[in-house]
Amino acid sequence: xxxxxxxxxxxxxxxxxxxxxxxxxxxxxxxxxxxxxxxxxxxxxxxxxxxxxxxxxxxxxxxxxxxxxxxxxxxxxxxxxxxxxxxxxxxxxxxxxxxxxxxxxxxxxxxxxxxxxxxxxxxxxxxxxxxxxxxxxxxxxxxxxxxxxxxxxxxxxxxxxxxxxxxxxxxxxxxxxxxxxxxxxxxxxxxxxxxxxxxxxxxxxxxxxxxxxxxxxxxxxxxxxxxxxxxxxxxxxxxxxxxxxxxxxxxxxxxxxxxxxxxxxxxxxxxxxxxxxxxxxxxxxxxxxxxxxxxxxxxxxxxxxxxxxxxxxxxxxxxxxxxxxxxxxxxxxxxxxxxxxxxxxxxxxxxxxxxxxxxxxxxxxxxxxxxxxxxxxxxxxxxxxxxxxxxxxxxxxxxxxxxxxxxxxxxxxxxxxxxxxxxxxxxxxxxxxxxxxxxxxxxxxxxxxxxxxxxxxxxxxxxxxxxxxxxxxxxxxxxxxxxxxxxxxxxxxxxxxxxxxxxxxxxxxxxxxxxxxxxxxxxxxxxxxxxxxxxxxxxxxxxxxxxxxxxxxxxxx
Numbered sequence: 001x002x003x004x005x006x007x008x009x010x011x012x013x014x015x016x017x018x019x020x021x022x023x024x025x026x027x028x029x030x031x032x033x034x035x036x037x038x039x040x041x042x043x044x045x046x047x048x049x050x051x052x053x054x055x056x057x058x059x060x061x062x063x064x065x066x067x068x069x070x071x072x073x074x075x076x077x078x079x080x081x082x083x084x085x086x087x088x089x090x091x092x093x094x095x096x097x098x099x100x101x102x103x104x105x106x107x108x109x110x111x112x113x114x115x116x117x118x119x120x121x122x123x124x125x126x127x128x129x130x131x132x133x134x135x136x137x138x139x140x141x142x143x144x145x146x147x148x149x150x151x152x153x154x155x156x157x158x159x160x161x162x163x164x165x166x167x168x169x170x171x172x173x174x175x176x177x178x179x180x181x182x183x184x185x186x187x188x189x190x191x192x193x194x195x196x197x198x199x200x201x202x203x204x205x206x207x208x209x210x211x212x213x214x215x216x217x218x219x220x221x222x223x224x225x226x227x228x229x230x231x232x233x234x235x236x237x238x239x240x241x242x243x244x245x246x247x248x249x250x251x252x253x254x255x256x257x258x259x260x261x262x263x264x265x266x267x268x269x270x271x272x273x274x275x276x277x278x279x280x281x282x283x284x285x286x287x288x289x290x291x292x293x294x295x296x297x298x299x300x301x302x303x304x305x306x307x308x309x310x311x312x313x314x315x316x317x318x319x320x321x322x323x324x325x326x327x328x329x330x331x332x333x334x335x336x337x338x339x340x341x342x343x344x345x346x347x348x349x350x351x352x353x354x355x356x357x358x359x360x361x362x363x364x365x366x367x368x369x370x371x372x373x374x375x376x377x378x379x380x381x382x383x384x385x386x387x388x389x390x391x392x393x394x395x396x397x398x399x400x401x402x403x404x405x406x407x408x409x410x411x412x413x414x415x416x417x418x419x420x421x422x423x424x425x426x427x428x429x430x431x432x433x434x435x436x437x438x439x440x441x442x443x444x445x446x447x448x449x450x451x452x453x454x455x456x457x458x459x460x461x462x463x464x465x466x467x468x469x470x471x472x473x474x475x476x477x478x479x480x481x482x483x484x485x486x487x488x489x490x491x492x493x494x495x496x497x498x499x500x501x502x503x504x505x506x507x508x509x510x511x512x513x514x515x516x517x518x519x520x521x522x523x524x525x526x527x528x529x530x531x532x533x534x535x536x537x538x539x540x541x542x543x544x545x546x547x548x549x550x551x552x553x554x555x556x557x
Contacts, residue, residue, distance in 0.1 A: 006111050006556075007119060007555075007556045009115065009260070010118070010119040010260070018037060018040045019032065019034070021262065021264050022264075024264055025264035025291050026292075027046045027291065031045060035127045038117070038121070038257065038258070039127060040255070041250065041253040041254070041255060042255075044254070046291070047286070047291060050291070053289040054288075054289050054293040054295055055293065055294045055324070055428040056289060056297070056322045056323055057323065057324050057326065057424055058299060058307065058310060058325045059075040059297070059378075060306055060307035060326070060363070060367075061328040061363075062302055062327065062328070062334070062359050063302040063337065063492065064333075065332075065492075065501075067332040067335075067345060068330065069328050070380045070410060072093065072109070072110050072298060073110045073111045073380075073409060073410050074378050074380065074407055074417070075110070075296055076091055076093075076110040076114040076115060077110075077114035077407065077409020077416060078326065079091035079294075079296040080114065080417060081414045081421035082296070082417075082421040082424070082425070083262075083414060084414045084417075084421070087425065089292050089294040090264045090265070090291060090292040090294075091116070091259065091264070091265045091297070092266045092267075092268075092295055093116065093266070093280055093297070094267070094268075094271075094278075094298070095268060095270040096109065096270065097168055098124070098130070098168045099196050099198070100534075101541065102541055102545070103170045103534065103536050104537040109122045109123055112410035112411060112413075113260060113410065113412060113413035114413055114414075114417070115260050116257050116258065117257065119556070122267060124556075126255065129251040130168045130197050131168070132247050132250070133200065133202050133203055133206055133251065134166050134168055136219075136247045137202040138165050139240065139243060139244060140224065140238070140240050140244060144156070144163060144224050144225065147238055149187055154233055154237055155228050155229065156225050156228075157225065157227060159190070161192075162224060162226075164194055164200075164532075166195045166196065166199075168197035170533075170536045172535030172536070175193050175531070175533045176191070176193045177192050177193055177194070178190070179192045198270050198271055199271070199276060201222055201520055202519075203270070203276065204277060204517055204519075204520035204522075205218040205219060205519045207269035207270075207271055207277070208314070208520055209252065209282065210286070210318070211283075212245065215248060216241055216242075218520065218521070219235055219245065221236070221519045222235040223516060224238065230474075254268040254281065254284035255268050255284075260413060263414075264288075264292075266280075266285075267280070268280055268283070269284065273299065273300025273301040273309065274301060275531075276309075276486065276488075277309040277486055277520075277522070278299050278300030278301065278306040278309055279297075279300070279306065282317070282318045285297055286318065286320075301491040302491060304366070307366075307367070308366075308452065309486060311371055311437065312437050312439070312452075312484055312485075313484050313486060315435075316437060321435045322373055322435070325367045325371075325375040326375065326424065327364055327376070327377050328380065329379055330379065330380045330382065331382065331384075331393070332385075334356040334359065335349055335356055336356065336501070337358075338353055338354065338357075338502065339355055345384070348386040355502060356501070357392070357396055358502055358503035359502050359503050360377065360393070361396060361503070364397060364402050368402065370455050370456065372435050372436050373435055374431035374432075375427070376402065376403050376420070376424065376427060377404045377405070379404055379406050381406045381408055405423050406420075438451055438452060439451035441482050444476070444481060445472045446464065446472060448523075449511060450462050458503060459506075459509050460506045461508045462508065462510075463509070465512055468512055468513055471514040471515065475516050475523065478516075483522050484522045484523070485522060485523045486517070486524050487527060488526045488527065490530070497528070510528070511525055512527060513526040541557075
């Protein structure tokens with residue numbers, strides 16, 4: 001049986017004009033700024049006068065594997081399922097980065113019959129938000145180097161510049177470069193490099209800003225480097241904030257699109273979750289909450305990364321409290337955590353499942369016992385999953401007091417998410433959470449890192465290198481000790497070693513580098529080998545993308 005590809009399914013969908021989607025979301029037309037027929041920017045003032053928030057549902061997942069988990073697909077299918085059972089619902093998602101789109105991972109528009117559309121637009125340039133963010137970042141970089149070239153009145157040490165230029169593409173060639181070559185008129189020679197746009201502090205600032213005034217305040221605090229006297233230099237010192245805001249002011253408005261079943265979808269912002277905080281924008285989430293009784297959102301990668309940062313950073317700053325959490329898993333992925341190769345997943349193997357299920361159970365325990373939130377496990381069912389395997393997962397989760405619901409949204413859209421939707425509604429209305437953070441802000445930076453490593457990852461200790469220890473002491477002396485921590489580590493393991501699958505224990509996490517994102521408002525803690533500029537694989541997805549004479553795109557998933 002030949003299955004349609006994601007793009008073929010999306011292209012066969014009859015989209016509704018964006019004005020109708022806005023009307024369904026309760027948005028007055030005066031707040032709608034169309035970008036073509038099927039997407040629009042929404043003025044945040046559309047929510048003025050609506051004091052009550054709807055229920056907030058966070059979708060997260062087990063530690064990702066090559067077998068796939070389907071977190072975004074579940075998020076969209078759940079929203080459509082809630083709509084099918086008569087609930088007023090919005091979905092709030094991140095925008096995809098062009099790097100993964102043309103690389104190997106794929107897009108972030110869902111899959112099968114649970115997608116947001118127009119998927120080609122969303123996965124490509126969309127409304128230009130990422131280009132605006134990249135332009136703002138690179139303007140700041142240009143003004144920084146120009147300041148040094150024009151006399152360096154601030155006394156910036158070229159060897160201690162922390163800001164890097166960016167491009168929204170996987171390009172390993174740009175990780176480390178030397179620029180300013182060609183003589184005195186062409187700048188000051190120095191070692192430099194590029195980050196991918198979604199790894200920049202500007203992206204984090206963009207996603208955590210609640211208004212233009214908040215955006216300007218955050219931009220002004222961005223540290224671009226240090227002086228010869230070891231004092232931080234900010235974007236405000238370079239007088240760059242006004243121009244950067246001018247580039248970002250329209251991008252800051254949330255984007256409205258739709259699911260395949262016509263559910264309003266706010267798709268806005270997109271920081272990576274292993275090297276940033278991995279959530280869509282605060283402004284989009286808040287707007288969606290004001291306009292619907294239920295808002296379904298997601299956080300990147302596994303719950304130890306995206307959900308931890310959503311809860312400890314985004315919710316802390318935005319004053320949000322999830323009413324329920326969905327943890328997505330597949331039998332196939334859990335068997336991979338149990339040691340099976342990807343080629344061995346098509347047959348029943350309860351022993352491998354038993355070895356792998358501790359990964360799911362640790363994520364469940366974290367959400368329920370550390371954060372105090374009600375949750376449900378959503379198992380994306382594959383045809384090769386057996387009743388015995390599904391029953392095993394249900395039994396183990398029941399021992400933690402958590403229900404399991406099967407999801408078939410990839411194949412059936414919202415219909416395959418109705419059962420999950422009913423359980424989510426029950427959790428939101430019948431089970432009162434006791435939300436708390438995994439650490440308090442008055443703890444030291446080291447104590448906050450240790451709290452996440454021990455309470456969320458399940459590690460036993462933290463090893464801070466001498467260089468990182470020096471950085472921590474400097475940041476605390478500069479007054480940044482009270483910020484939350486954003487730990488950058490591999491997404492493939494609870495530990496900082498991607499080969500340690502399942503739920504490893506008695507491991508030590510090594511902290512190699514610590515820096516401040518003063519504008520975003522968190523301390524970035526680098527563990528393992530985390531790249532802020534990915535590279536393309538041997539056979540990138542870009543090789544398989546093409547366009548017909550009539551403009552129809554093929555090969556985009």
